[in-house]
Amino acid sequence: MCGIAGIFHLETPKPVDPARVEGMCDAIAHRGPDGQGVWTAPGVGLGHRRLSIIDLAGSPQPMASPDGRAMLVFNGEIYNYRELRQELKEAGAHFRTDGDSEVILAAWQRWGPDCVTRLHGMFAFAVYDCDARTLFLARDRLGVKPLYFAPLSDGSLAFGSELKALLAHPLLRREIDPLAVEDYLAWGYVPDHRAILKGVAKLPAGHSLLLRHGAPMPSPRQWWDISFEHRHKGKAADLEAELLHLMRQAVSSRMVADVPLGAFLSGGVDSSSVVALMAEASAQPVRTCSIGFDVAALDESAYASKVAQQYHTDHASRLVSPDDFEAADLLAGMFGEPFADASALPTWRVCQLARESVTVALSGDGADEALAGYRRHMFQYNEDRVRSLLPQGLRGPVFGALGAVYPKADWAPRPLRAKTTLLSLAGDSAEGYACALSVTPPELREGLYSEAFLRLRGDYRAEQPLMDVMRSAPARSGLDRAQYADLKVWLPGDILTKTDRTSMAVSLEAREPLLDHRLLEFAAALPESMRVRSGQGKWLMKQTMRRFLPDDVLYRPKQGFVTPIAQWFRGPLAQTARDIAASTTLARTGWFDTRRMGALVDAHLSGISDNSRLLWQLLMLEKAFVRLGIG
Structure with a gap:
């Protein structure tokens, strides 16, 4: 696991100052404390920070191919590198190291841009081909590893593992994109189709970019996608066996490391399943770690201890x-962009604990997206059944009118929180799911913005790109489309960003076996009844793991990391909440209605409504603006 950065001149191949590339790498030194390197040639510079995991002494980067015709910087792990290495050796390739980096170079020289389809793993890398004078950038299928890039005023393109690397370049403009603010307030993060700064982009998951000196800037090319269009046929027992085989394969392949390795163990289904399969595959006790809370309602540590025992x-x-x-x-400070998923706090704490004893930790990320494990998936499945019974011409007016007058009752028991459901049923499946995912709904955002911001935003709404993804998804049902959107938008933008930044902040490599693409492709073809059944998500996975885990781990309500921000803003952060409404940083933008912000703070402090998530968003936005030098 590492950090990469570089500069490539699209027009005239001007000299690249090594010190500038080194400065970009220094900005992400936390990603690779074990080594660093810079390589430059006319028109190109590559930099690397290394966290040693495999072939500890033998794979320094930037790495040249044996013939010197290609140069690589790489962040990630290739889990099938040994099989690829053997295949490439049989085809005539020569290797000087024992790691996976040199395998990428050999794969590039043999297969060119199509090499990415042969790689199983998590990665973001850059290969400069000295003969073709091209730079190839690629990102893994799911976007586990990040890659930012930005064209600059001198005709070059800068890229790096984090926005921080680009910010170290003096030519990067620091102008906030107002549409990214709209996205952020809707979702709590800036999704991968945008960045907080104008002119900065993120290479989408499963995409690559081939740049050539003297050629115009091309668009990224998609090299992988997932389809929900097909359905497996067969008995549940056979599908269980196949799922277990794929899970075992995914876990064992991610246990290869030349440094201490362990796992996060929350006591939930996903991390417990990973630990169970690690224990099965290991001759030594698996190292596990978990954190507990001193508030019983938030604490899962008893379940983690049960699985550990x-x-x-x-x-x-x-x-x-x-x-x-x-x-x-x-x-x-860990996230170059504003990021308001409050579960990042406990995620960071468990990463800190893990780093005390291991350098690599396996996580349970991905199973909810792959196998319909979120409560919203069950709602989507049930709502689509209602939609199928009533035509849109009837649903829209009836449910829309009921939703408009039904009181918003966040404080009420779940069955009485009907407003969101009614409004969801009034629209189509994509509109309903976008509404369910939204952190701050459109009407609340509208009231928060100033007239100046509304003019800048124009007709754009944050929900529209997600709805477009759902409507164009290779899928057969609303549940399929919801899961597809999760894998394409929510997963890389929120879950994987959170895990990458919090783990890398402490120089820990996190691996996600349940995001193995072969496992995902199998899960996407499962009949809906194998994903959701009897009010339960991840049905087939839970059936499969019953031989490994007790029912109270498999079937208890999903909890996850919870941070009590509502109580914070009514207690120790009450003054911070008041300061948000009076923030000079946010006020200087001219984009927010400060009186409306003040009213939201007052309503929260008095207990009239729970506005804690929005207040946390505004607090994180303010802190991000300060770090970006805005305001």
Whole structure:
């Protein structure tokens, strides 16, 4: 696991200052504390920060091919590199190292841009071909590893693992994109189709970019996609066996490392499944870690301990207080862009605990997206059944009118929170799902914005790109489309960004076996009844894991990391909440109605409504603007 950065001149191949590339790498030194390197040639410069995982001493980067005709910088892990290495050796390739980096170089020289289809793993890399005078950038299928890039005024393109690397370049403009603010307030993160700064882009997951000196800037090319159009046929027992085989394969392939390796263990279905399969594949006790909270309603540590005892893991657990708000500044500094998923705080804490004993940790990320594990998936499935019974011409007026007058009741028991459901049923499947995912709904955003911002935003709405993704998805049902959107938008933008930045902040490599693309492709073809059944998501996975895990781990309500931000803003962060409404940083933009912000703060402090998520968003936005030098 590493950090990469570089500069490529699209027009005239001007000299690249090595110190400039080195400065970009220094900005992401936390991603690779074990080594660094810079290589330059006319029109190109590549830089690397290394966290040594495999072939600890033998694979320094930037790495040249044996013939010197190609140069690589690489962030990630290739899990099938040994099989590829053998195939390439049989085809005449020669290797000087034992790691996966040199395999990428050999694959590029043999297959060119199509080499990415042969790679199983998580990666973002750049290969400069000295003969063709091209730079090839690629990102893995799901977007586990990030890659930012930006054209600059001198005709060059800068790229790096994080926005911080680009910010180290003096020619990068620091102008906020107002449409990214709209996206951020809707979702709590800036999705991959945009960046917080104008002119900056993120290479989409499953895409590559081939640049050539003297040629215009091309568009990224998609090299992988997932389809929900097909359905497996067969008995449940046969599908269980296939799923278990794929899970075992995914876990064992991610246990290859030349450094201490362990796993996160929350006590939920996904991390417990990963630990169970690691224990099965390992001759030594698996190292596991978990954190607990000193508030019983938030604490899952008893379930983590139960699984650890069952599999005799070398378990480390730490109790942390949910009153961890002092870490907000540090948290904001980990993400170059505003990021408001408050579960990043406990995720960072468990990464810190893991790093005390291991350098690599396996996580349970991905199973909810792949196998319909979120509660919203069940809602989507049930709502689509209602939509299929009533035509849009009837649903729209009836449910829309009911939703408009039904009171918003976040405080009420779940069955009484009908407003969102009614409004969701009034629209089509994509509109309903976008509404369910939204952190701050459109009407609340409208009231928060100033007239100046509304003019800048124009007709754009943050929900539209997600609805477009759903409507064009290779899928057969509303549930398919929802999961497809999760894999394309939510997963890389929120979940994987959170895990990457919090783990890399402590120089820990996190691996996600349940995001193995072969496992995902199998899950996407499961009949809906194998994903959701009897009010449960991930049905087939839970059936499969019953031989490994107790029912109270498999079938208890999904919890996840919870941060008590509502209580914070009514207690120790009450003054911080008041300061948000009076923020000079946000006020200087002229984009927000400060009186409306003040009213939202007052309503939250008095207990009239829960506006904590929006207040946390505004706090993280303010901190991001300050770090970007805005305001």
